[in-house]
Amino acid sequence: xxxxxxxxxLAPGGLWLVVxxxxxxxxxxxxxxxxxxxxxxxxxxxxxxxYRRFFDPLxxxxxxxxxxxxxxxxxxxxxxxxPVAYAIARSGRWKHLxxxxxxxxxxxxxxxxxxxxxxxxxxxxxxxxxxxxxxxxDAPLTLLYTPGAVVAGLVYGYLPFMVLPxxxxxxxxxxxxxxxxxVLGARPVARFLxxxxxxxxxxxAAGCFLVFIxxxxxxxxPDLLGGAKQLMIGNLIQNQFTSARHWPFGSAASFIVMxxxxxxxxxxxxxRDAPARGER
Amino acid sequence: MPASSRSDSPPVVELVxxxxxxxxxxxxxxxxxxxxxxxxxxxxxxxxxxxxxxLRLLAGLEEPDDDGGEIRLLGETITxxxxxxxxxxxxFQSYALFPHLTVERNVAFGLEQRKVxxxxxxxxxxxxxxxxxxxxxxxxxxxxxxxxxxxxxxVALARALVLGSPILLLDEPLGALDLKxxxxxxxxxxxxxxxxxxxxxxxxxxxxxxxxxxxRIAVMDHGRIVQVGTPAEVYENPRTAFxxxxxxxxxxxxxxxxxxxxxxCWEVAGRDGLxxxxxxxxxxxxxxEVEIAVRPEWMDVFPPDRVPPEENAVxxxxxxxxxxxxxxxxxxxxxPGRDVTVxxxxxxxxxxPLPWRRGDxxxxxxxPEDSQVLEAD
Numbered sequence: 001x002x003x004x005x006x007x008x009x010l011a012p013g014g015l016w017l018v019v020x021x022x023x024x025x026x027x028x029x030x031x032x033x034x035x036x037x038x039x040x041x042x043x044x045x046x047x048x049x050x051y052r053r054f055f056d057p058l059x060x061x062x063x064x065x066x067x068x069x070x071x072x073x074x075x076x077x078x079x080x081x082x083p084v085a086y087a088i089a090r091s092g093r094w095k096h097l098x099x100x101x102x103x104x105x106x107x108x109x110x111x112x113x114x115x116x117x118x119x120x121x122x123x124x125x126x127x128x129x130x131x132x133x134x135x136x137x138d139a140p141l142t143l144l145y146t147p148g149a150v151v152a153g154l155v156y157g158y159l160p161f162m163v164l165p166x167x168x169x170x171x172x173x174x175x176x177x178x179x180x181x182x183v184l185g186a187r188p189v190a191r192f193l194x195x196x197x198x199x200x201x202x203x204x205a206a207g208c209f210l211v212f213i214x215x216x217x218x219x220x221x222p223d224l225l226g227g228a229k230q231l232m233i234g235n236l237i238q239n240q241f242t243s244a245r246h247w248p249f250g251s252a253a254s255f256i257v258m259x260x261x262x263x264x265x266x267x268x269x270x271x272r273d274a275p276a277r278g279e280r
Numbered sequence: 281m282p283a284s285s286r287s288d289s290p291p292v293v294e295l296v297x298x299x300x301x302x303x304x305x306x307x308x309x310x311x312x313x314x315x316x317x318x319x320x321x322x323x324x325x326x327x328x329x330x331x332x333x334x335l336r337l338l339a340g341l342e343e344p345d346d347d348g349g350e351i352r353l354l355g356e357t358i359t360x361x362x363x364x365x366x367x368x369x370x371x372f373q374s375y376a377l378f379p380h381l382t383v384e385r386n387v388a389f390g391l392e393q394r395k396v397x398x399x400x401x402x403x404x405x406x407x408x409x410x411x412x413x414x415x416x417x418x419x420x421x422x423x424x425x426x427x428x429x430x431x432x433x434x435v436a437l438a439r440a441l442v443l444g445s446p447i448l449l450l451d452e453p454l455g456a457l458d459l460k461x462x463x464x465x466x467x468x469x470x471x472x473x474x475x476x477x478x479x480x481x482x483x484x485x486x487x488x489x490x491x492x493x494x495x496r497i498a499v500m501d502h503g504r505i506v507q508v509g510t511p512a513e514v515y516e517n518p519r520t521a522f523x524x525x526x527x528x529x530x531x532x533x534x535x536x537x538x539x540x541x542x543x544x545c546w547e548v549a550g551r552d553g554l555x556x557x558x559x560x561x562x563x564x565x566x567x568x569e570v571e572i573a574v575r576p577e578w579m580d581v582f583p584p585d586r587v588p589p590e591e592n593a594v595x596x597x598x599x600x601x602x603x604x605x606x607x608x609x610x611x612x613x614x615x616p617g618r619d620v621t622v623x624x625x626x627x628x629x630x631x632x633p634l635p636w637r638r639g640d641x642x643x644x645x646x647x648p649e650d651s652q653v654l655e656a657d
Contacts (some may be wrong), residue, residue: 179341180376182363184439185393194389198380 032251040245048254059236059253063136066233069147069222070215073154074162077211078204080155081162085203086196088163089170099167102160110157117153118144121225145227153221158214162207169203170196205268213261233257287532290355292447292479297350300333300342307333309503310349315481317446320473322482324490325500326526331483332373334500335449338481342518344545353447364393369440370449374456375432377424377439383409384420394443408442409435411472430461441472445569449481454489467495491515499523507570521654524573530652531576531620537568543590545648546570552615556592557648564653571654574625578650581610581636589643596620596636598640608634610641620644 032050034042053059090263099169105113120126121143128140143149173196181191226232233253240250291314308330315321323331324346336342338351340363349361358366368562378386387405395406409416412434424432433453440448454462470493473480484490490497490513498508499522507519515624518524521532535550535570537558545557546564557571558564580591587593596612607623614620622644624634636642 135599145518174374174376176372176376177378179339179363180370181378181389181393182341183339183366183368183370184443185364186389186391187362187364190393195378 008034028251028254030257031247032249034248036246036248039171040247040261040274042248050249051256053249054253055258062231062233062236063257065147065230066216069150069154069232070218071211072147073158074208074212076151076155077159077162078208081159081207082166082204085163085166088167089173094145095271099164102163106160111220113156114153114221117149117225121149121152132148144225145229147226150222150226150230150232153225154215154218156220157218158211161210161214165206165210166200166203169200173199202272205272209265209268212264216261226267291315291352292319292354293481294350294352295334295338296350296352298334298351300330300337300347300348301345306503308337308344311500311503311505312349313498313508315479315507318473318477318479319616320470320480320482320493320495322484322490322494322497323500324484324487324527327485329500330503331485331500331645333450333503334452335370335483336366339368339370339449359617367443367445368447368449369443371436371440371451371453375424375436377428377432377435379424381424382420383414383422383424384416386424386435387442390439390443395509404442405438407525408438411441412438414438429456430465431520433457433465435640437469437472439476441476444627445478447479447481450480452483455484455486462489469493491527499526502528516652518652519655521571521573524652524654529576529621530573530590531579532571532573533651534569534571537564537566537570539566539599543648548572552618554594554614556594556651558651558653559649561653571656572582572651573654574646574651576609576621577607579620579622579644579646581612581622581624582643583646584641584643587643591638591645592646592651594644596642596644598636598638598642600638601634601636603629610636610642612644614644623626 009100028185031042033046034045035045035151037043067127084102088095091248096261118125122266123140123142123144125143127143128137131137132140177195181195186194217234218232219238222230222232222235223238237250237253237257240246240253244250293315294313294574296312297310298308298312299310299414311330313321319456321599323334327330329388333342334590337344340358340361344351344359349359349564350357353366353368354642378389381389384405387408388401391401391404404435405420406416409419412433414434416602419431419435424435427435433456453469454465457465466489468480469480472478482490482493494511496508496510497514499506501522507514507523516525518527518530521530524530524532533548533550533554533556535548535554535556537546539547540560541547541557543557545559547555547557548570549555555574558570564570565586581598582593584595594614596614598610599613600609600611602609603626608626610622610624611619612622
């Protein structure tokens, strides 16, 4: 049988991506290599100065903080998300309800939800009122505008991106593998460590990337919950495009972050495919 | 004391009135049987008859109902033990090979879980792979995805055999293989059973497979065991119409016993005005309703009115003559909508063709003692 041509189906979405993703990226790459104009914008020319400027200790510190916060957020999402995904995958008829609850927060705006966290964490917020009311603390704790607040906000925002891919990989896990392991003498803990966990690694990896990548680029959460002291690379880039009116530097910083993330992805893919090629 | 003979030794596996419900469904209903050491024991039945659940109860993958009887292995009651506390080996229908481990790590898995010393594992894995005819040098480092169906089947078998467990459970292990490979594996499994002295408990829905391989067969239907016996017993002396119909082909006749004839046989007035004789059996007497099964190969086709007097004779019309290779099947209508199948040896249709053609009037004959008197289901 002749297979129907697939490209007409690809055309609308492909065109959309070309116009709104590929073209702007190409423009940004061009801008990042051009000298800055006196009143913002760019002047004709070719320079690597903006890329060199990024390696200033000031900006490297922001990058370092960004990577640490994003890594912390990813680790916490994994620690919280894996058990949730595991429980949902084994919850039988409650599965659909629980999955629905996981994605429910997406029904409201991320901005609104982040503002809501301010009400929770500020000095006169709910958390401090409960702690004071219970007499556990004498004075309100500084919760807002700390790295902890940023991580909490990021975890809250990105947890579903960790839960869903892990759930999907656990859901696909063939129950008979666990039964075979049990008959072969494996107790529950051994079954988890030797069968379930390794076979859910693709889901774990997908979840980690889905959380880490947007966390590296986050600017709303550090802006609202971290204040001026917890500047992340996303805020830096945002400032270059807005108040600083330095588009070339903002573009260069974007490309450096993008290159880092891509490098990480490639390293992971190399590691993952190594055993499948029969290497030991 | 002298060593007891094989049949006297205590059963290796024993189920005593084991029951298992899934909700309202009675999957396994008061099943009892005992399996002797080294036996090749098959659980045979259609899908949904409870054979796989019975095997899973044995493995500990299902738990019997609260008052669901007792399971013993090697004389020890293990009804509620976890699977990893049973020292059993099992081959799964889908093989259940661990996709992220090499062949050698798959086979080593059970040994590692049983804390066998590292140095010993390599050698035992090697021997197990050789036992299932997979060259260790060639296959040990492969991933399951790089194997054919037959090779995966062998790895699953090696993974079970390597443990040296006295009992091997097999859940339709050959179901996914093509016919030629299946025949080959049937023979190999039988040989392994003989050579290793391991007791095999084998689940299958394939009656031919059960007949060729088993020492004894338990025929199951609707969660119950209908009959346990050697292949010859269940084929030649089926207890019920279900067994007669499920194992091989059978022609069924029903009727009411009328009187005892001079030859000691009972004369039966069948439906559709047929008359036939059945040999004496306990329970037969005047007025008793009786059902019999007759195997096609124990019947013969004659010209009308030429059936020998000692045989039962039923007139009919040839509907179809089918060529099966070793045998020919003659299907004759003996009443509207009632067919009888007779198997006749094929002596070469090119040299000595069967004289029967579609539409010929014939008579079907069989000896009364070749009638299998059935119990009601």
